[in-house]
Amino acid sequence: MSHGNYGIKSEAEDSLEQAMSVFASAIADPSRASILCALMDGRAWTATELSIVAGIAPSTASGHLTRLLNNGLVVCLMQGRHRYYSLAGAHIAGLLENLMGVSVQTRHTAVTRTPVPLRYARTCYDHLAGELAVKIYDALLRENWIVADGSALTAAGNAHFTKMGVVMDPRSRRKPCCACLDWSERRFHLGGSAGSGLLSLFDAKGWIQRTAGYREVRVTESGSSALSRWFNLK
Numbered sequence: 102m103s104h105g106n107y108g109i110k111s112e113a114e115d116s117l118e119q120a121m122s123v124f125a126s127a128i129a130d131p132s133r134a135s136i137l138c139a140l141m142d143g144r145a146w147t148a149t150e151l152s153i154v155a156g157i158a159p160s161t162a163s164g165h166l167t168r169l170l171n172n173g174l175v176v177c178l179m180q181g182r183h184r185y186y187s188l189a190g191a192h193i194a195g196l197l198e199n200l201m202g203v204s205v206q207t208r209h210t211a212v213t214r215t216p217v218p219l220r221y222a223r224t225c226y227d228h229l230a231g232e233l234a235v236k237i238y239d240a241l242l243r244e245n246w247i248v249a250d251g252s253a254l255t256a257a258g259n260a261h262f263t264k265m266g267v268v269m270d271p272r273s274r275r276k277p278c279c280a281c282l283d284w285s286e287r288r289f290h291l292g293g294s295a296g297s298g299l300l301s302l303f304d305a306k307g308w309i310q311r312t313a314g315y316r317e318v319r320v321t322e323s324g325s326s327a328l329s330r331w332f333n334l335k
Contacts, residue, residue, distance in 0.1 A: 127172040128200070132157050133165045137174065137188070137197055142316050143227045143300075145178055145185035191275065191292075194226030201284050220285045222309070223316040228281070228296030229303070233320065233328075235286045237299075240332040247291075251280030254295055265331055266306075267298040 128134060135155040139146060146154075152162035166186055169175040174193055178185045188194055222233040229237070241247045246258030254262065254277065262269070269277065273294050281292035291299065303309045308324030320328065328334040 124172055127168055127174060130165065132161070133169060136162070136165060136169065137193075138316070140175065140186065140188045141194060141197060141226055142224045142311065143187075143194075145187040147183060147185055151186065188226060191226055195281070198225055198230070198281075198284050219317050222318045222320060224300065224311070224318060225281070225290075225292075225316075228290070228292050228300050229318070230281070230283055230285075230290050232286055233334075234290035235283055235288045236334055237328075237332055238280070238288075238290050240334060241291065247278060247295075251278065251289060251291070252276070253278050261331075262295065262298070265302060267295070267302050269294045269298045 128137065132155045136151045139151060139154040148162050148166055149159050151166070152159040155162060155165075157165075166175065166177075169186075170177060173189055175186050176189050178187065188197075220231055222229065222231045224230065225234075228234070238247075238251070241258065242249070242251075244257070244261075245255055246261050247254055276293040278291070278295040279293040280289040281296070282288070283290045290296070303324065304311075306323070306327065308321055308327050309318040310321055311318050
């Protein structure tokens with residue numbers, strides 16, 4: 102009588118579980134978590150800058166960065182004699198956003214404990230997140246500039262983005278547009294090439310201001326006017 106293979110893992114399953122464990126342990130250290138959170142602003146940082154953010158010695162930061170590099174979480178870019186580190190891609194940023202969302206949930210209350218500035222507007226790697234980004238996404242739906250599931254811009258949306266000056270790379274392999282679940286708002290904001298292009302425009306026009314070492318962004322006076330003009334947001 103056969104009892105099947107219950108409880109017996111294949112070699113591939115065992116290998117995958119070990120890989121997951123190694124990957125998770127690379128994120129688990131508080132200093133490495135601080136480094137990864139700093140890199141969520143989408144910019145490249147030196148080891149010294151990251152050591153300041155994490156509150157550790159530069160030599161310690163270098164060791165942590167080596168661990169993150171070896172696990173494919175960050176990449177290293179050489180510029181002359183300097184080395185700059187950034188996240189390995191949007192997929193890593195998405196993973197970190199999801200982890201943040203899980204981290205702020207509690208069983209006892211539905212009230213968010215996310216700091217107000219971070220909740221209102223922040224960078225999520227290469228696009229905007231937070232309450233402001235959710236409002237923009239809602240405006241895109243309301244004006245029929247994106248399809249219902251957020252997977253593509255409509256013809257009207259493409260025309261609107263072009264008029265605004267949003268630049269999207271048609272050769273990019275990433276999704277041109279997608280709906281990202283915002284971890285603090287529990288609603289969608291705009292991702293993909295369209296979301297990236299929109300953040301780049303906001304930066305170039307001076308509609309937002311960033312603070313080094315922080316993901317929060319502040320909407321400028323000209324940005325408030327632009328949000329009202331282009332998205333009818335107050």
